[in-house]
Amino acid sequence: xxxxxxxxxxxxxxxxxxxxxxxxxxxxxxxxxxxxxxxxxxxxxxxxxxxxxxxxxxxxxxxxxxxxxxxxxxxxxxxxxxxxxxxxxxxxxxxxxxxxxxxxxxxxxxxxxxxxxxxxxxxxxxxxxxxxxxxxxxxxxxxxxxxxxxxxxxxxxxxxxxxxxxxxxxxxxxxxxxxxxxxxxxxxxxxxxxxxxxxxxxxxxxxxxxxxxxxxxxxxxxxxxxxxxxxxxxxxxxxxxxxxxxxxxxxxxxxxxxxxxxxxxxxxxxxxxxxxxxxxxxxxxxxxxxxxxxxxxxxxxxxxxxxxxxxxxxxxxxxxxxxxxxxxxxxxxxxxxxxxxxxxxxxxxxxxxxxxxxxxxxxxxxxxxxxxxxxxxxxxxxxxxxxxxxxxxx
Numbered sequence: 063x064x065x066x067x068x069x070x071x072x073x074x075x076x077x078x079x080x081x082x083x084x085x086x087x088x089x090x091x092x093x094x095x096x097x098x099x100x101x102x103x104x105x106x107x108x109x110x111x112x113x114x115x116x117x118x119x120x121x122x123x124x125x126x127x128x129x130x131x132x133x134x135x136x137x138x139x140x141x142x143x144x145x146x147x148x149x150x151x152x153x154x155x156x157x158x159x160x161x162x163x164x165x166x167x168x169x170x171x172x173x174x175x176x177x178x179x180x181x182x183x184x185x186x187x188x189x190x191x192x193x194x195x196x197x198x199x200x201x202x203x204x205x206x207x208x209x210x211x212x213x214x215x216x217x218x219x220x221x222x223x224x225x226x227x228x229x230x231x232x233x234x235x236x237x238x239x240x241x242x243x244x245x246x247x248x249x250x251x252x253x254x255x256x257x258x259x260x261x262x263x264x265x266x267x268x269x270x271x272x273x274x275x276x277x278x279x280x281x282x283x284x285x286x287x288x289x290x291x292x293x294x295x296x297x298x299x300x301x302x303x304x305x306x307x308x309x310x311x312x313x314x315x316x317x318x319x320x321x322x323x324x325x326x327x328x329x330x331x332x333x334x335x336x337x338x339x340x341x342x343x344x345x346x347x348x349x350x351x352x353x354x355x356x357x358x359x360x361x362x363x364x365x366x367x368x369x370x371x372x373x374x375x376x377x378x379x380x381x382x383x384x385x386x387x388x389x390x391x392x393x394x395x396x397x398x399x400x401x402x403x404x405x406x407x408x409x410x411x412x413x414x415x416x417x418x419x420x421x422x423x424x425x426x427x428x429x430x431x432x433x434x435x436x437x438x439x440x441x442x443x444x445x446x447x448x449x450x451x452x453x454x455x456x
Contacts, residue, residue, distance in 0.1 A: 066347075067306065067307070067308035067309065067345065067346050067347070067451075067453070068159065068307050068308055068309045068310050068345045068346065068451075069159060069160070069163040069307070070163075071294060071306050071307070071308060071456070072159075072162075072163045072293060072294055072295075073158075073159040073162050073163050073291055073292070073293060073294060073306075073307045074291070074292065074293070074294040074297040074304035074305055074306045074307060074455070075155065075289050075290065075291055075297075075304070075305040075307065075416070075420050075452065076106040076108070076290050076291070076292050076296070076297035076300045076301075076302070076304060076305075077102040077103060077104075077105040077106025077107075077108065077289065077290035077300070077301070077302070078102055078105055078287075078288070078289050078290070078416075078417040078420050078421070079097075079098050079099065079100065079101025079102030079103070079104065079105050079287070079288050079289075079417075080098050080101060080251070080285065080286065080287045080288070080410075080414060080417060081094050081097050081098050081101075081175075081285045081286045081287075082251075082285065083251065083252070083253050083283050083284070083285040083407065083408035083410070083414075084179075084253070084283070084284045084285065085179040085180065085253075085282070085283070085284060086179065086180045086284060087177055087180060087284035087285065088180075090177075091122075091123045091124055091175045091176055091177055091181070091286075092123070092124045092128055092129070092132070092175070094175035094176070094177070094284070094285060094286035095118075095122075095124040095129055095173050095175035095286050095288070096129060096132050096133060097286060098173055098175060098285075098286030098287050098288040099129060099133060099171050099173050099286075099288040100133060101288065102171060102173075102288035102289055102290050103171070103290060105290075105301065105302065106290045106292075106297075106300050106301055106302070107300045107301035108169060108290065108300065110130075110133040110134045110135045110136075111134065111135065111136055112168075112169045113130070113133075113135045113138075113169045113170070113171055113290075114135075114136075114137065114138055114139045114140065114167045114168055114169060114170075115138060115139060115140035115141065115158065115161050115162075115166070115167030115168075115169065115170030115171070116129060116130065116138060116140075116141050116142075116170065116171050116172075116173070117140075117141070117142045117143070117144070117154040117155075117157045117158050117161075117170055117171070117172045117173075118143055118144075118154060118172065118173050118174060119143060119144055119145075119147070119150045119151075119154070119174055119411065120143045120144065120145045120150070121147055121150075121176075121411075122143070122173075122174055122175065122176070123175075123176075124173075124175055126138065126141040129173070138167075139166060139167050140161040140166045140167035140170060142154075142157045142161075144157065144448075145446075146320065146442070146445040146446045146447070147184070147411065147442055147445060148359060148361060148411045148412050148441055148442025148445070148447075149334075149441050149442040149443070149445040149446050149447040149448060150411070150441065150442075150448065151174070151359075151411055151412035151413055151415070151416065151439075151441035151442065151448060152310065152311075152412070152416065152439055152440065152441045152447075152448035152449050152450045153310075153312050153441065153448035154172035154173075154174075154413075155172055155289065155291060155307065155310055155416065155450055156310035156311065156312065156448060156450075157170075157172075158170035158171075158172050158291035159291055159307050159310055162291055162292055162293055163293075168292060168293075168296075169290060169291070169292045169296075170290075170291045170292070171288055171289070171290050171291075172288065172289050172291065172413075172416075173286065173287065173288035173289075173413070174286065174287055174288075174410055174411050174413040175285070175286030175287075175410075176283075176284070176285070176286070176410060176411065177284045178282050178283055178284060178409060178410075179281075179282040179283055179284050180284050181284075183282055184213065184282070185212060185213060185214065185279070185282060186212065187211040187212035187213070187215075198320065201319060201320070201322065202322070204322075205322055205324075210322070212271070213321060213361070213362075213444075214270045214271045214274055214279055214362070215271045216321040216322055216444065217274065217321070217361075217362040217364065217365065217444060218270075218271040218272065218273060218274050219324055219329075220323075220324075220329055220330070220364070220365075220368075220444070221235070221273050221274065221362070221364035221365075222272075222273060223329045223330040224330040224331075224364055224367070224368060225273060225364075226330070227330045227379065228330065228367075228378075228379035228381070228382060229379065229382065230364075230367060230379075230381070230382040231382070232265065232273050232275065233261060233264075233265065234367065234381075234382040234385060234386065235273070235274075235275075235278050235363040235364050235367070236261050236264035236265060236275070236277070236278070236363070237261065237385045237386065237390075238360065238363040238366045238367070238385065238390070238398075238405075239259065239264050239277045239278060239363055239405055240258075240259055240260065240261055240264060241385075241390050241391045241398065241399070242360060242398075242399050242402050242403045242405035242406040243257065243258050243259045243402065243405065243406045244258050244391065244392075245391075245392070245397075245399060245400050245401065245402045245403070245406060245429050246258075246401070246402025246403075246405075246406025246407050247402075247406075248428060248429060249401050249402050249406075249407060249428045249429065250428070251401070251407065251428075252401065252402040252406050252407040252408070253281060253283065253406070253407065253408055254402060254406045254407075259277060263277070264277045264278075273364075274362060274363075274364075277405075278362055278363040278364070279361075279362060280360060280361045280362065280403075280404035280405050280409045281404060281405065281408060281409045282409060283408040283409045283410060285408055285410050285414075286410070287410045287413035287414050287416075287417055288413075289413070289416055289417065289420065291307070294306055294455065297455075298455065302424055303423075303424055303454070303455055304455045305419070305420040305423040305424065305452045305453070305454075306423075306452065306453050306454065306455050306456075307450065307451075307452060308345070308346040308348070308436065308451045308452065308453045309341070309342035309343070309345040309346040309348075309449070309450060309451035310342075310345070310448075310449075310450050310451075311337075311338045311341035311342050311345065311448060311449055312338065312446065312447070312448045313334045313335065313336070313337030313338035313341070313446065313447055313448070313449075314334055314337065314446035314447075315328070315333035315334040315336075315337060316333070318334060318445075318446060320444075320445045320446075321444040321445055323444070330368070331368055331371065331372060331378075332365060332368045332369060332372050332443045332444070333372070334443065334445070334446055334447050335368075335369050335372040335373065335440060335443055335447060335449070336372040336373075338440070338447055338448060338449040339372055339373040339374060339449065342438065342449050342450070342451050343374075345451075346436070346451045346453075348436055348451060349374075350373060350374040350375050352435075352436055353375075353396065353436050353437065353438045353451070354396075354422075354431055354432075354433065354434045354435060354436060354437070355396065355397045355398070355400060355422055355431040355434055355437055356373075356375075356396060356397075356398055356437065356438040356439070356440075357398070357399055357400075357401075357403070357412075357415035357416070357418055357419050357437065357438070357439045357440070358370070358398050358399060358403075358440050359404070359412050359415065359440045359441055359442050359443060359447075360398075360399055360403040360404050360405050361404055361409070361442060361443075363405070365443050365444065366381075366398070367381035367382065367385065368381070368443075369440055369443060370384060370385075373438065373440075375396055392429055392431070397429075397431050399415070399418075400418060400422065400427055400428075400429040400430075400431065401414065401415070401417075401418040401421075401427070401428070401429070403415065411442065412439075412440075412441050412442060415439055416439055416450065419437040419439045419450070419452050420452065422434045422437050423437055423452050423453065423454055434454075435453055435454050436451055436452070436453045436454075437451070437452050437453070438450070438451050439451075439452065
């Protein structure tokens with residue numbers, strides 16, 4: 063085991079920033095990006111002129127040079143984009159950390175800004191993609207004719223298999239949603255602030271694609287989030303205690319497809335997250351029992367259960383029992399998504415989950431977990447994905 067952490071714990075998140083989360087931002091995605099980046103720099107106590115690197119998603123519409131020009135950043139020595147939608151979230155921080163640790167850049171901002179509710183709604187599916195012959199569209203041509211057109215339908219296939227092999231029920235999925243909304247209800251930044259739900263309300267919500275109810279599905283949100291990565295040494299002199307990057311990994315499984323890995327033997331699991339988890343524990347020298355809280359990508363509730371199993375927090379098929387015992391709520395052994403997650407706070411492709419992990423390390427979260435030393439964060443699943451372990455400065 064590498065007990066010194068990812069890249070020897072040389073890098074850290076020094077600043078976090080976000081816009082409000084809404085269903086109608088009333089402004090461009092570029093403006094949302096600029097607002098969130100400025101907020102993150104202000105949080106770190108840095109100026110735009112300090113930034114020499116930017117990293118975002120291939121799906122983001124805001125060019126790095128436009129962000130840099132509008133904020134007065136000056137010259138950039140590093141810029142990078144990660145593919146696979148929500149799977150890119152933690153990988154942006156991995157890229158930034160590698161750039162900083164190797165001296166390619168000194169201060170790198172990772173950001174995601176999207177009008178996902180008032181603009182292009184990802185949940186409406188692939189049938190509206192522009193016509194053309196690409197590898198991705200050829201792959202989807204096997205699924206679209208039989209009605210598998212939306213993210214919800216793709217996840218529902220895997221969820222049905224998971225229920226069959228594990229004995230999990232719709233109520234087990236519902237307990238994830240109830241916990242997320244309970245945490246969001248006390249978070250003023252969350253869209254569902256002061257709006258908890260009961261398991262009965264989850265079960266009564268309308269079907270989207272069986273076994274997924276409406277309340278099994280994450281929100282569609284407008285907003286922006288940014289984080290600032292620099293050296294741990296430099297971060298120590300800035301405004302807040304560093305959230306040290308102890309592990310950062312990407313993962314793609316054998317025979318991986320993007321949301322449609324239906325022909326594999328692992329349909330009831332998420333092997334790409336297993337690839338990420340093994341790296342995170344090896345890099346950090348930590349084990350599941352060393353993690354005090356986690357931010358698990360909750361685009362759909364069934365994939366929270368499978369991630370818990372892939373990451374070793376419980377055995378195969380045991381996540382339902384782990385959740386039934388209240389372990390994922392505040393006061394449990396592994397509180398999840400203490401900001402409300404994407405089910406309760408906002409869906410900004412998981413970047414707001416990274417911010418919440420930083421707050422937990424700092425000790426400033428609204429729903430603060432006691433004595434946090436290490437937080438695990440995951441990115442979108444069903445696609446090639448990524449993850450982080452953040453920790454206190456030793």
